[in-house]
Each structure stands twice: as structure tokens, then as C-alpha cells.
Amino acid sequence: MPTPKITPKNPAFDFTKYRPFEFAPHLPDRTWCDKRIEKAPIWASVDLRDGNQALIDPMTIEQKLKFFKLLVAVGFKEIEIGFPSAAQVEFDFTRLLIEGGHVPDDVTLQVLVQAREHLIERTFESLKGAKRAIVHVYNSTSRVQRDKVYQLDKDGIKAIAVGGATLLRDIAKRYPETEWIFQYSPESFSQTETDFAVEVCQAVCDVWRPQDGQKVILNLPATVEASTPNLYADQIEYFCRHLPSRKDVIVSLHTHNDRGCGVAASELGVMAGADRVEGTLLGNGERTGNMDILTMAMNLYTQGVDPELDLSQVSEIVQVATDCTNLPVHPRHAYVGELVFTAFSGSHQDAIKKSLDYNEKHPETEQHWDVAYLPIDPVHIGRSYQDVVRINSQSGKGGAAYILQRHYGFDLPRWTQIDFAKVVQNQAESLARELKTDELLDIFTKTYLTQETFKLSDYQINNRGGDVSFNGQIATPTDVLEIIGQGNGALSAFIDGLVKATGKDIHVTNYSEHAINTKATESLLDDELGDNQTNSAAAAYVQLNVAGKVYSGIGVCSSTVSAMLKGVLSALSQSW
Structure with a gap:
């Protein structure tokens, strides 16, 4: 893009041709400034x-x-x-x-x-x-x-x-x-x-x-x-x-x-x-x-x-x-413009998300609308929440997390938000434009849910008086690994088996899970759930330290344990 030329100041731009407003009456005892419109x-x-x-x-x-x-x-x-x-x-x-x-x-x-x-x-x-x-x-x-x-x-x-x-x-x-x-x-x-x-x-x-x-x-x-x-x-x-x-x-x-x-x-x-x-x-x-x-x-x-x-x-x-x-409306026109309830800024998106989350958790105390950066609830004038947060290269972790939560039910923990925000920003910068909601879901899915590096085969978990053992197989692009490990829970036993099978130093640094409504992500979860279709499934978020570097992964399945194991493999694939 060529640099715009700045022409010299126009001598006709002469402020001395104008004079201050002179028709205001003398009103030192004005009262209007102490009033409100009721x-x-x-x-x-x-x-x-x-x-x-x-x-x-x-x-x-x-x-x-x-x-x-x-x-x-x-x-x-x-x-x-x-x-x-x-x-x-x-x-x-x-x-x-x-x-x-x-x-x-x-x-x-x-x-x-x-x-x-x-x-x-x-x-x-x-x-x-x-x-x-x-x-x-x-x-x-x-x-x-x-x-x-x-x-x-x-x-x-x-x-x-x-x-x-x-x-x-x-x-x-x-x-x-x-x-x-x-x-x-x-x-x-x-x-x-x-x-x-x-x-x-x-x-x-x-x-x-x-x-x-x-x-x-x-x-x-x-x-x-x-x-x-x-x-x-x-x-x-x-x-x-x-x-x-x-x-x-x-x-x-x-x-x-x-x-x-x-x-x-x-x-x-x-x-x-x-x-x-x-x-x-x-x-x-x-x-x-x-x-x-x-x-x-x-x-x-x-x-x-x-x-x-x-x-x-x-x-x-x-x-x-x-x-x-036949007149257009400016996208920033107060209350009615296409973008007036839209946040691209990362800090704005994060504040909106946290405000809405707080209001949902404390409905008994929130009798009046009070959300950062939103003077009114867009729903009250027929607008949708999808207008509120949109994603471009200026967006932060809160924006992508908000859309995934509101539209698809994924409640990303903070450490996963940070990890995914980097992926989203890189994609938005490479495209040099705003990302659509379905594009954001596609990036999320490809990054975490459809990794092809590891596939979990049949496995067994045995618990004998608090001593848990894991026995199973995972397929890699070049081999099949036997995973045999012990721990005080299914996760620690699986990690122990991965350490033995891969020879890598692997530690869990963060873990979170929640139920997810399959209706919100029906097409996305079909492959993950197979014939075990229910009204809800589990989403598991895992952060691993692999040889000194941190990676995040996500797993979804009708079984909480299987979702957790898939989350581990999702994170591990990022390091492979």
C-alpha cells in the first residue's frame, strides 16, 4: 500500500474567520444542570x-x-x-x-x-x-x-x-x-x-x-x-x-x-x-x-x-x-450499528465473558444489567449474543473462549484459553481478516480433537485398594505402543505407562473436566461418541509438561475416563 501524500496546509483553513457563539443569554443561576430526565x-x-x-x-x-x-x-x-x-x-x-x-x-x-x-x-x-x-x-x-x-x-x-x-x-x-x-x-x-x-x-x-x-x-x-x-x-x-x-x-x-x-x-x-x-x-x-x-x-x-x-x-x-x-447505517452507529455490541479487543472480550459468567452464577444478586463494555443487553432489542464477541488478530483469550462456550458448550480453563488464543491469533493474522464462528470451531477441532498422531485402542483399568493399573495400546503413525503403568488413579497410571513406552519425561501440570451437552455439538461429537449417544458427554482439558515444555490437549467422549485419556494424547501429540 503506497504511503499517502500529505499536502501542505491550505491557507484557506483560517480559524480567525470565525467568532465565538454570541447568542447565549446571561444565566448565572441556571438550574438545568442539577436535573435528570425521569x-x-x-x-x-x-x-x-x-x-x-x-x-x-x-x-x-x-x-x-x-x-x-x-x-x-x-x-x-x-x-x-x-x-x-x-x-x-x-x-x-x-x-x-x-x-x-x-x-x-x-x-x-x-x-x-x-x-x-x-x-x-x-x-x-x-x-x-x-x-x-x-x-x-x-x-x-x-x-x-x-x-x-x-x-x-x-x-x-x-x-x-x-x-x-x-x-x-x-x-x-x-x-x-x-x-x-x-x-x-x-x-x-x-x-x-x-x-x-x-x-x-x-x-x-x-x-x-x-x-x-x-x-x-x-x-x-x-x-x-x-x-x-x-x-x-x-x-x-x-x-x-x-x-x-x-x-x-x-x-x-x-x-x-x-x-x-x-x-x-x-x-x-x-x-x-x-x-x-x-x-x-x-x-x-x-x-x-x-x-x-x-x-x-x-x-x-x-x-x-x-x-x-x-x-x-x-x-x-x-x-x-x-x-x-436508501441510506446506509454506519456499523458503529449508537445502539443499532452492526458492530456496536461487538468486541474485538482481547481485554474487552475477557471482561465481557467474566461478567456474563458471574451473572449466570449469581442470578439472585443481579437484578439489573451490569456487564463490562455492554451498556444494554443486546437481547432486549432483538440482537443476538453472537454479535457481542468477534475474532480477529486483536482478539485475546476471552473472545475465542466466549464463542466456544456460548455456541458449543466448551468451558475452556484459563491455561487452555491462553494456548488456543495463540493459535487463533496466528490464523487471523495469516488470513488478515476476521474469523467466522464456524471457522473458529474448525480451528479448535483440528488443533485438539481430531489429532491423528495417537489412537487409543482397547484398555483396561484395575483398581485394587487404591493401587490403579492401566493396560492398553495406542497406535502411532509408525508403531503400536503397549501402555502398562501404575498409579494412584487412572490418569497417573496412564502417564506412568506413557513415560515407560516413549522414554519421555511427562508430567500433568493442569487438569479440568466438565459435562457437555451433545445437542450443542451434535455434529462435532458424532465421531467421538460413536454408538454411545447420550444427552451429555464429558470434555477433559489436560496440560502436560513434556521434556520441559508445556502443551495443552482436549478430549471428548461419553465416558469421563476416555475423555481424560484422549485429552492426554491430544496434548502429547502437540509435542510429537
Whole structure:
């Protein structure tokens, strides 16, 4: 691989062209930083509007309907479905949902519209017959928009907001069969002087009069994320404190991800007093995206807070979302990426294995999830434990041991783990890629269980008052050895016979055994068990010191003694 060329620093990369964020209010007595989120906010999905407008190829009506049904199934009660006055396809989709009976009684449609009369009239037409709907009107209020886009002063901008609010109020009266909820956004709130944002929103409330029963949502967008999340939280807390109509309105957030902190900003904004959060599944949206509702909801879940969304089958949610948007999901995307519950690091794998083993042995003390490197149990969101540990050249002893234990029932003692880890690492390095689970089992089998160097023939073990004798034969590639030995047990008698037959200095340094379920390793054990098929067999782990060097072996058989003897020969074959 050629060495990449590093070009000289681009002189256009000039940080002096930027200035620190200047729109944060003075709030020395802020209270949000001492709070916790103890209840899920009202969630509002904008996948079908914000998310859709950010796609290279916008969704078809069929894809939007499929996505809408997904959002309903997940549990969203407020769904912004589009901008029906902006395009015929958006208008037609709105009519399809209403006339086709696709909107459950407990779900509220939301639509977006600019503060212009003909657009507002068209929007209400699209919603005719809806049981309940949110009409979301907006206009930009930031200094840069006032000065350079609209070229209006603050009074001119406020007049646009008041005019739009008045139109909504008056036109809604033509459709009394629908329960109307009005929503106003001072677009680019994050780059608006907070006092002015309060002034504009209160002027809108003066038109809508929420104190008289008209439901009102004030949505405060970080249209461009321009500050750290704590400063956005200051803006939200200041707004909530100073808005005269605060007790009569729902304060909503709509954060973007330009600085990569959209989720954090919404979390702190809720702590600062907001009631509602708009976002998209997986964070799709303009530029770097909208706030990822799935991530924020799962963050609540990990803290023992009911997210009030059903994310138990997250892989299915991701599949539908990617099918409809044609956008891939990064393998490291929080909670849903292919690799987020996967450990390649040896130390991580070892810690996961030990944590899970501990929890299995102490179920009475483990009432809450507490496993190293796993913030949640993957099973809770429809993922499998096979996702947790995967093997490459960076993996340690714990990873391979975990897979062999979870998938095949082999509980390798530490000294066997160390020995096998070296074999696995060498294989992964030679292939220069990750090893699959079946490949790992194949390596394990060839290394320990199917060695051809020694074959045990018929044998007899006699025990006379604690004096054990062994008499049998083993076949080598070139000879048949008579094994005759004595000891205080079958193992020591067999070793004694091997020492005499081979002339080698052989000592057992470690030994371990356990029962193994043949169902977990049925195909693997067929040859080992022959006609003696039972529900369980024995796995024996033997570590030998042969002429000063240490070797590990494993034997499997329906008989514990035969498994032990095979384990000895497996280890001995490593030295031959």
C-alpha cells in the first residue's frame, strides 16, 4: 500500500474567520444542570418531512406510507408527514393517509407551512377530514436571516410571525370538524437573540390565546447547531422563564447535528424545561442530520426510564428505514450499528465473558444489567449474543473462549484459553481478516480433537485398594505402543505407562473436566461418541509438561475416563 501524500496546509483553513457563539443569554443561576430526565418527552417524528427533504431521491408515496406505518408501530403519536402546500405528491400523500384510514385515532398528523396565505389555505385543504392535526407555521428570526435574507428589522420579522398566526387562526375556523393544534417555530432560534425569540413567540401566543383553550406548541429549533449543548440549554431555560404564556404552551425542541451534539443538546434542553422533542430515526436530515430520536430514546432506556417507544426489534426498524431512504447505517452507529455490541479487543472480550459468567452464577444478586463494555443487553432489542464477541488478530483469550462456550458448550480453563488464543491469533493474522464462528470451531477441532498422531485402542483399568493399573495400546503413525503403568488413579497410571513406552519425561501440570451437552455439538461429537449417544458427554482439558515444555490437549467422549485419556494424547501429540 503506497504511503499517502500529505499536502501542505491550505491557507484557506483560517480559524480567525470565525467568532465565538454570541447568542447565549446571561444565566448565572441556571438550574438545568442539577436535573435528570425521569420521563420521556413527547416524541414527534419528522422523518417524512425533514428526513425526506434531505434525501438525494425523495421517498415515493409507497415508501412514505411504509415508513409512516413503521412510525405508528414504534409508538409515535405525533408524526410530521410533509409540506402539502409545496408539492402535489405531498398533498396527495396527506389525502391518502386521511381518506385511506391509515391514521389511528391516537396519532396526530403534523404538517409544515410557511407564513403565507395561499400556502396556509392549501395546507388546510390537504387536512380536510382529519380527526386531529398540528399545523406548523414558521419564519426565520435570526440576525443573519433578518439582515441578509429578508433585509427586515425585528418589527418586520415579528409582523410575519403574527400574520402567519392570524391566518392559521382564521382559516382553521372553516374546518370545525377537526381538532386543530397550532405550532410556531422561530426558525434559526439557536442563532436568534433569546429575548427577541421570547418577544416573537409571545406575540404569536397573543394571537392564538392558548390560555383560552387553543392548544399551542412553540418549537425552538437549533436549525444550525452553532454552540455547545450547554449554551442551547441556557437558551431554553431562559426562554421558559421569560415567556409570559409558558404555563399554557408546550415547548418543543428541534435540534440539528452540525457540531455532532444534536442528541446531547436535546437532552439538556429537556432538562432545561422543554416538553417535546422533534427528530428522526437514525438522525437523517439536512447537512449532518437531525437529532436521532432512536439514540435519545435508548439513552433513556439505559437509565431505567421508559422511552415510550417500542424499540425491542431495532434491526427490523433499521431495515425498514434504510429500505425507504436508501441510506446506509454506519456499523458503529449508537445502539443499532452492526458492530456496536461487538468486541474485538482481547481485554474487552475477557471482561465481557467474566461478567456474563458471574451473572449466570449469581442470578439472585443481579437484578439489573451490569456487564463490562455492554451498556444494554443486546437481547432486549432483538440482537443476538453472537454479535457481542468477534475474532480477529486483536482478539485475546476471552473472545475465542466466549464463542466456544456460548455456541458449543466448551468451558475452556484459563491455561487452555491462553494456548488456543495463540493459535487463533496466528490464523487471523495469516488470513488478515476476521474469523467466522464456524471457522473458529474448525480451528479448535483440528488443533485438539481430531489429532491423528495417537489412537487409543482397547484398555483396561484395575483398581485394587487404591493401587490403579492401566493396560492398553495406542497406535502411532509408525508403531503400536503397549501402555502398562501404575498409579494412584487412572490418569497417573496412564502417564506412568506413557513415560515407560516413549522414554519421555511427562508430567500433568493442569487438569479440568466438565459435562457437555451433545445437542450443542451434535455434529462435532458424532465421531467421538460413536454408538454411545447420550444427552451429555464429558470434555477433559489436560496440560502436560513434556521434556520441559508445556502443551495443552482436549478430549471428548461419553465416558469421563476416555475423555481424560484422549485429552492426554491430544496434548502429547502437540509435542510429537
